[in-house]
Amino acid sequence: MTELFDYxxxxxxxxxxxxxxxxxxxxxxxxxxxxxLQPFGHTCKTIYFLxxxxxxxxxxxxxxxxxxxxxxxxxxxxRVESLFTGKPSQKAIQILENAEIIAINATQLFKLYxxxxxxxxxxRLIFESAYVDTLNRIEGIQFHSAxxxxxxxxxxxxxxxxxxxxxxxxxxxxxxVSLSRIRATVK
Amino acid sequence: MTELFDYxxxxxxxxxxxxxxxxxxxxxxxxxxxxxLQPFGHTCKTIYFLxxxxxxxxxxxxxxxxxxxxxxxxxxxxRVESLFTGKPSQKAIQILENAEIIAINATQLFKLYxxxxxxxxxxRLIFESAYVDTLNRIEGIQFHSAxxxxxxxxxxxxxxxxxxxxxxxxxxxxxxVSLSRIRATVK
DNA sequence: GTGATTATTTATCATTTGTTAAAGGAATTC
DNA sequence: GAATTCCTTTAACAAATGATAAATAATCAC
Numbered sequence: 001m002t003e004l005f006d007y008x009x010x011x012x013x014x015x016x017x018x019x020x021x022x023x024x025x026x027x028x029x030x031x032x033x034x035x036x037l038q039p040f041g042h043t044c045k046t047i048y049f050l051x052x053x054x055x056x057x058x059x060x061x062x063x064x065x066x067x068x069x070x071x072x073x074x075x076x077x078x079r080v081e082s083l084f085t086g087k088p089s090q091k092a093i094q095i096l097e098n099a100e101i102i103a104i105n106a107t108q109l110f111k112l113y114x115x116x117x118x119x120x121x122x123x124r125l126i127f128e129s130a131y132v133d134t135l136n137r138i139e140g141i142q143f144h145s146a147x148x149x150x151x152x153x154x155x156x157x158x159x160x161x162x163x164x165x166x167x168x169x170x171x172x173x174x175x176x177v178s179l180s181r182i183r184a185t186v187k
Numbered sequence: 188m189t190e191l192f193d194y195x196x197x198x199x200x201x202x203x204x205x206x207x208x209x210x211x212x213x214x215x216x217x218x219x220x221x222x223x224l225q226p227f228g229h230t231c232k233t234i235y236f237l238x239x240x241x242x243x244x245x246x247x248x249x250x251x252x253x254x255x256x257x258x259x260x261x262x263x264x265x266r267v268e269s270l271f272t273g274k275p276s277q278k279a280i281q282i283l284e285n286a287e288i289i290a291i292n293a294t295q296l297f298k299l300y301x302x303x304x305x306x307x308x309x310x311r312l313i314f315e316s317a318y319v320d321t322l323n324r325i326e327g328i329q330f331h332s333a334x335x336x337x338x339x340x341x342x343x344x345x346x347x348x349x350x351x352x353x354x355x356x357x358x359x360x361x362x363x364v365s366l367s368r369i370r371a372t373v374k
Numbered sequence: 375g376t377g378a379t380t381a382t383t384t385a386t387c388a389t390t391t392g393t394t395a396a397a398g399g400a401a402t403t404c
Numbered sequence: 405g406a407a408t409t410c411c412t413t414t415a416a417c418a419a420a421t422g423a424t425a426a427a428t429a430a431t432c433a434c
Binding site: 333364368 | 420421422423
Binding site for chain 2: 380381382383384
């Protein structure tokens with residue numbers, strides 16, 4: 001679990017008993033490429049941390065598969081819209097590269113908020129940071145061309161090379177044909 | 188301040204002494220159309236609640252004025268990316284219709300988080316909700332045409348009629364000329 | 375009110391992205 | 405390893421949006 005607590009450490013230094021309480025909510029999951037980590041239709045009650053591998057959140061819009069986001073080594077991934085509203089999620093989490101994951105039981109986590117204000121604060125800070133990232137992503141979508149967004153994604157992480165282009169296209173908000181065209185001109 | 192505490196009530200029932208502590212951070216502001224509520228370049232240390240009026244957050248991108256969001260009666264407005272990171276904001280808040288505002292001192296608010304866990308929780312819930320709204324907005328931007336987004340905005344609130352079209356255009360991520368064209372076909 | 379400024383629309387042409395269809399490659403199954 | 409399926413590219417045309425310029429319309433300052 002050291003990777004996870006190193007991650008937490010970047011947001012907030014936790015006391016030992018807080019860490020202990022947190023560790024009890026965590027379990028290790030090993031999952032293979034193309035498997036489903038979380039299916040459609042259930043309320044999200046787990047927050048995941050990727051020790052290794054790649055995952056994506058996706059949903060169907062008018063019958064087509066849309067990737068909402070990717071997660072890589074050292075990232076947190078959760079279907080926030082369900083986690084925070086308690087409503088069933090219309091999204092699923094799929095594994096794109098064999099992954100070692102730590103699953104955090106969110107139901108129990110939220111209960112700990114009452115007894116461990118540090119834990120409530122930790123996750124407040126984590127999600128505040130994610131919120132800021134999301135605001136910045138809107139700017140990227142609205143004011144950059146598809147080509148710029150593709151090049152920017154490539155720049156952020158080389159792991160992207162391992163992701164099927166159709167998922168990258170839907171993540172960028174364009175068709176796969178359009179992405180293919182962009183790749184041809186960029187080369 | 189009743190409007191503000193009614194708003195808080197929708198997220199969390201606060202105890203009387205918590206309310207009292209919160210009330211001490213709040214001050215009333217009356218501000219006129221076209222005035223600047225918060226300028227560029229300073230770190231955001233205030234969260235605003237609109238009792239009446241309209242406001243927008245905007246910034247300059249390659250020399251053009253871009254509206255990030257609007258706020259109407261009963262909304263909270265803050266430059267979150269600065270509030271949460273402590274970095275100077277590249278954004279400003281402008282008043283679009285004469286407004287009655289409650290200003291919440293965020294510096295003092297964050298200090299109260301230690302003594303009043305209820306307050307930390309209240310604002311956690313408020314911003315979690317805003318985060319979910321932002322995630323949904325991304326979907327709107329990526330998978331709806333400019334025309335659909337414009338009609339959707341009109342549907343959400345009639346107050347939009349009072350906002351200059353150039354601000355609506357940049358909010359929608361299109362040029363004003365393009366918005367004008369859309370309005371012509373929609374009529 | 376009048377003139378000046380600002381906001382909005384219209385028109386034209388260029389560019390980007392979408393749609394559909396077809397073909398070539400890569401990976402998987404039996 | 406042959407067949408099948410899935411992934412990616414290419415091509416041709418359609419639709420949406422951008423850029424620029426000019427014409428109206430609305431608003432503001434005096």
